[in-house]
Amino acid sequence: MKRTIYYFSATGNSLHVSKSIAEILGDCALLSIPSLRQCETITADSEMVGFVFPLYYFGIPPMVSEFIQKIRMEKVKYSFVVVTSGMGRHVSSALRQADDLFAQKGRHLDAGFHVAMISSYIPLSDIPPTEKMHQKLAKADLKIQEIASTLLSEKPFREAEPFRVPLHAYHKFWKNHQLPHVHQKFFCTSSCTSCGTCEKVCPVNNIRMKDNKPQWLENCQECLACLHFCPAKSIEFGGRTKGRRRYHHPKVSVADIIRSK
Numbered sequence: 070m071k072r073t074i075y076y077f078s079a080t081g082n083s084l085h086v087s088k089s090i091a092e093i094l095g096d097c098a099l100l101s102i103p104s105l106r107q108c109e110t111i112t113a114d115s116e117m118v119g120f121v122f123p124l125y126y127f128g129i130p131p132m133v134s135e136f137i138q139k140i141r142m143e144k145v146k147y148s149f150v151v152v153t154s155g156m157g158r159h160v161s162s163a164l165r166q167a168d169d170l171f172a173q174k175g176r177h178l179d180a181g182f183h184v185a186m187i188s189s190y191i192p193l194s195d196i197p198p199t200e201k202m203h204q205k206l207a208k209a210d211l212k213i214q215e216i217a218s219t220l221l222s223e224k225p226f227r228e229a230e231p232f233r234v235p236l237h238a239y240h241k242f243w244k245n246h247q248l249p250h251v252h253q254k255f256f257c258t259s260s261c262t263s264c265g266t267c268e269k270v271c272p273v274n275n276i277r278m279k280d281n282k283p284q285w286l287e288n289c290q291e292c293l294a295c296l297h298f299c300p301a302k303s304i305e306f307g308g309r310t311k312g313r314r315r316y317h318h319p320k321v322s323v324a325d326i327i328r329s330k
Contacts, residue, residue, distance in 0.1 A: 070096070072091075072094050072096060072115050073098045075101075076100070076101060076122065077121075079294040080293070080294060080316055080321075082153040082318050083121045083122050085321055089217070090217050090220065094217060101330065102132060105136070106135070111139055113142045113144065114144055116146045119149045120133065120149075122150075124152050124154035124161055124163055126239065126243040128240030129166045131248070132273065142174065148171070150163070150180070150181045152164070153183075155185065156188070158229065159231060161233070162236040163230075179225050180225060183228055185205070186205065189297055189316050190293065191293070191315075195313045196315070206318070248291060255289075255306055257303045258304075260301045266295075266323065267299055269327050270295060270323060270326050272329075273289070273290055283295070296315065298315075
């Protein structure tokens, strides 16, 4: 069976999950959602198709929602979603949203999973100490193996999201009322070296270098890739990121993220 995983990853968690699952499944193509987002039509030609992405404000990143709405899946026999986040299924409505998107296509989602990893949203909480971080990622790798085993069996499976209704409502509020203005929260300090890494990693090309400093435009996804991959740690977001650790999955490099665009 031919398989394809479409993924979006800002700081590497979802890319690592995608690569790990693809390796276990075999005969599995990996395609980056940011690299395809400008295509007018997208057709999945595999029998098994998966979508792997991070949780954004308890739901699906807008770019991923738009992609799922756009893609044609007439040939698909088995579909799945894997959501990466800092806390797992108890703070998610993503599978519920995926169900709704699939229903608009007259389809149903065959399997849905959550993988608890390291949250990169440091305006909310700092990155855990290194030892604790590696322990959590090792546990996540075990979960990835379990997911791949279920996918190989092609059995229906769905993890529950017990608070999906109120979380879905909050996600809609964020998307409609907060996200359009979020670019205004970014700024860089005097330690900026004008290297342009922030511009290169942005999945939606929302950053432009002007007078050797980054300028954020109005199409931000609030992924924070620019903040985490800045080699000088000169990018801040609001008033709570100063002094907090930066993060990317230890098996994913800045070059990997740039290539995935």
